[in-house]
Amino acid sequence: MIEQGTKTLLIRRGVLVLLLLGAGILQSCVLPFAGGFHVYYLLPLCVVIAMFEKEIPGAVFGIVGGCLWDLTTAIPDGATALFLAVIGALCGLLTRYFLRNNLASAYLLSGVATLIFSVGHWFFFVVLTQTPGSAAALVKFYLPQMLLTLLIVPFVYFIVRAIEKEFRLPGEARY
Amino acid sequence: MLLFFKSSKFRLLLCLLIALALGVLTAAVTHDSTTPLSNAVSVVFTPLQSVSSFLQGKLDGFGSHFRSAGAYLERIESLESQVEEYQVQLVDYENALRKLESYEAFLEIKEENTNFTFTAASVIARDGADVYNSIVINKGSADGIEVGMPVICGNYLVGSVRQVSVSSSVVDTVLNPSLQISAYEIRTGEEGFVTTDTALSLDGKCKLIRLNDDTAIGSGGIVCTSGIGGSYPRDLIIGTVRSVHNEAADITAYAVLEPGIGIANILEVFVITSFGTN
Numbered sequence: 194m195i196e197q198g199t200k201t202l203l204i205r206r207g208v209l210v211l212l213l214l215g216a217g218i219l220q221s222c223v224l225p226f227a228g229g230f231h232v233y234y235l236l237p238l239c240v241v242i243a244m245f246e247k248e249i250p251g252a253v254f255g256i257v258g259g260c261l262w263d264l265t266t267a268i269p270d271g272a273t274a275l276f277l278a279v280i281g282a283l284c285g286l287l288t289r290y291f292l293r294n295n296l297a298s299a300y301l302l303s304g305v306a307t308l309i310f311s312v313g314h315w316f317f318f319v320v321l322t323q324t325p326g327s328a329a330a331l332v333k334f335y336l337p338q339m340l341l342t343l344l345i346v347p348f349v350y351f352i353v354r355a356i357e358k359e360f361r362l363p364g365e366a367r368y
Numbered sequence: 369m370l371l372f373f374k375s376s377k378f379r380l381l382l383c384l385l386i387a388l389a390l391g392v393l394t395a396a397v398t399h400d401s402t403t404p405l406s407n408a409v410s411v412v413f414t415p416l417q418s419v420s421s422f423l424q425g426k427l428d429g430f431g432s433h434f435r436s437a438g439a440y441l442e443r444i445e446s447l448e449s450q451v452e453e454y455q456v457q458l459v460d461y462e463n464a465l466r467k468l469e470s471y472e473a474f475l476e477i478k479e480e481n482t483n484f485t486f487t488a489a490s491v492i493a494r495d496g497a498d499v500y501n502s503i504v505i506n507k508g509s510a511d512g513i514e515v516g517m518p519v520i521c522g523n524y525l526v527g528s529v530r531q532v533s534v535s536s537s538v539v540d541t542v543l544n545p546s547l548q549i550s551a552y553e554i555r556t557g558e559e560g561f562v563t564t565d566t567a568l569s570l571d572g573k574c575k576l577i578r579l580n581d582d583t584a585i586g587s588g589g590i591v592c593t594s595g596i597g598g599s600y601p602r603d604l605i606i607g608t609v610r611s612v613h614n615e616a617a618d619i620t621a622y623a624v625l626e627p628g629i630g631i632a633n634i635l636e637v638f639v640i641t642s643f644g645t646n
Contacts, residue, residue, distance in 0.1 A: 221493035221504070229632065231496025265493040267502045267530050267538040314497050319566055324545045326567025333570055334499045 198362050205360035206250070209242055210257060212352070217261030230334075233342045234349075235262050236310060237303040239277045240284050241346075241353045244294050244302065248285030255281030268318065276313075280306045299350040300343070307342050311335040470636050473522030481601065486638045487511050489519075492536065500544040500569055501631050503527075507639060508535045518600045518640045524628040525549070525593060525604040526637055537639075541631045542606060543569045550596040551576055551606055553623070556584045559594055560622075562606050568624065572631065574607065576623040583621050585612055591625055601643040 216234035239258040243251025259274025266273060284302045292298040315335050320327045478484060489505035507513050509532050519526040519539050527541035540547055542562065549562040553576065564574035576591050589609040595602030607625035614621050 220496055231494070233496065264533070264536065265504050265538070266495045267498065267540065270531075310497075315499075319499055322545050322566065324565035324567075326565055326570060329570055330499045330566045338496070 201360050201362055205356060206246075208356050208360070209246075209254065209353070212356070213238060213242075213254065213258050213261060217258070217264075220262070221265040230337050230341055232345060233307060233310070233338065234345065235259075235277070236280075236307050236342060237299070237346045237349045238353070239281050240303045240306050241299050241350050243281035243284035244288040244299060245353055245357045246285065247289050248282045251281035251285035252278045253281075255279070268314075276310065280309075296347060296350050300346050303346045303349075304343055307339050311339050467636070470522055474638055477520070477523055481643065483642075483644045484601065484640055485642045487513065487641050489537075489637050489639055491635050491637065495538070499566065501541050502530070502544065503539050503541065503631075503634070503637075505537050505539055505637060505639070506535070508533050508537050510534050512641050513537050513639055514641075516599060518604070518643075519637050520604055520640060521629050521634050521637050523605050525600065525606050526629070526631065526634060528599070529639065539637075542574050542627055543572065543631055545569065549600055549606065550594045551591050552594045553585045553589045553591050553609065555589055558583055558585055559596070562591065562625065572627070573610070574625050574627065576609070576625055577615075577620065579612075579621040579623060581614055581619050581621045583612060583623070585609055585623050587611060589623070591623070601640060 213235065216238045220231065220234045222231075235258040239251075239255045242254045246254065255277035256274045259271070259277035262273040262277070263270050284306070287302065288294050288298065292301075312331075312335075315327070315331050319330045474486070474488075478486070487507050489507040489511075491503045492506045493504035495502050495504070503526075505513075505519070513529055513532050515529055515532055517529045519528060525542060527539050527544065527547060529537050530540040531538040542549070543564055545564050545566065547563060550559070551562045552559040558579055560576045560578040562574055562576050568575060576585075579585060587609055591606045591609060593600040593602055593604040593606060605628045607627040609623045610626050612621055612623045
């Protein structure tokens, strides 16, 4: 017989995985979001989940999200999963020891994660191709996508917070 | 009570009652059942009654408009449902037409190249982080897809398979600088390589490089695969020449191409799983 606390935890994490799946589908959607740009739904979602679930589950959720992302990229399999696992663990740790778990922190951490991801992607997959137009790619492609991604941070934060509140374990922090 | 009777209110009331009594008496004397008061009042109130009557008529009309609006609403709903039905039929028709066009082109290429074998695939995802528009198709190694296989849409080259998993594959499009496709321009026969750079890729264009600086290629020329190197079959259309420029770094020229199909909008493709010589 599963204890009530374990059951609640399993349901909560199951819901979060479903949320990641939905975000993965939405992100790789054939049709772009606006003006031909895509939104990185998985990035802020992994960050926010890690903020609530803390470092170890955060890293695991990062791996799940990264694997979903890797399905649709031509970059080596697992690279995004690794990146998101590190981001998840770091966000979990920072939220446990240094930062309050609120929207401002979610913006800060998602912003930094998106910046690192975009600049890293641009450097490895655009700059290193050594073709003209690298700077234009950063300004015309990566920057708008970063900004669009930051726009969805509040929605992601409040959705995850609602899930965490709904399936809160006894003794867990209130949000 | 005594105070009331001594008050001006009582006097006023009394005056009114007397005036009414006088009016009744006058009416009785004149036999037309009107009184100067009622006439005077009517002078004032007739225009107001006209306005009232006019408004009444309008309000009645408004009511009938409402009743008509109800009927119109029903009619509109009926027509809207018809329009919706026709729109669904139109969407089905457009989808069927698109598929038919795709298969017609496919049949044409199949008839011209009987030795080709194809696998039909749908575009199921795009890598949003990829500036070069790579796409994901729903066929993988289980369907015989291998890395490097050419991907087409009708007669047009889309790109080549870059990464294969069991049930899906990632395709690099002609907008990816990592692709180098041997190609020729059909009118002049001049050969070169089709590739792109980040700046052109952002504009959805690629280029035919290694042309002589006195190239005869002009705007509107069609560029096809030449088949040299064996990576791609011959005569797949890559795109149309939009402009010709001299390279800054050497003495060659290049032609800027617009791909024959909108890479960002393709939904159905064919993977050429084998192509021998005819």
